[in-house]
Amino acid sequence: GESVGLHLPTLSVQEGDNSIINCAYSNSASDYFIWYKQESGKGPQFIIDIRSNMDKRQGQRVTVLLNKTVKHLSLQIAATQPGDSAVYFCAETTALLTGGGNKLTFGTGTQLKVEL
């Protein structure tokens, strides 16, 4: 049968603080991990990705950490701003043996609320 969806957890932070959003993944064969941001009423937008042979990658105000030992991924947002309020999803890609494409699977998201 179909799996039951999970309600999103919420992280509340003060404006200017750093935010840390966590994600657990399940497939040890996944070779890329990605973070997406989804604002209300819109589709998800790419933030940053990390390859499975790396453990850290930095972007503008964001850092992604990967711990393959425990299959854990985190997104750190520095100096959180009101515009960062959104739902954040991690995703993993697995190479497909046929067709040369990817399978992209999303994890359960986290609602980030920035308080003024």
Next chain:
Amino acid sequence: NAGVTQTPKFQVLKTGQSMTLQCAQDMNHNSMYWYRQDPGMGLRLIYYSASEGTTDKGEVPNGYNVSRLNKREFSLRLESAAPSQTSVYFCASTRGRDRSNTEAFFGQGTRLTVV
């Protein structure tokens, strides 16, 4: 640049009716996906197409069928709509073959209500 275009944006169906959600991308991407997102929840993969000519089931395929019409277009069909299929549907695409480029581009979503 249009990116990923989904139609329609909104739809109300009666239980038992059928409909097809259309999706097209103009980025020459190989892989395309259909997700559903229920209120306050994450995205669940319905079906995907790794490349033209192939389709595979995702997490929640029951009640849906798909067609990868060509490289650009990937449609999702509900043969007999049920209230449990009330959701927001997103189509997405990725380059696919070059796995170093993982960015997925999403359509605006289709808000479907089944009464």
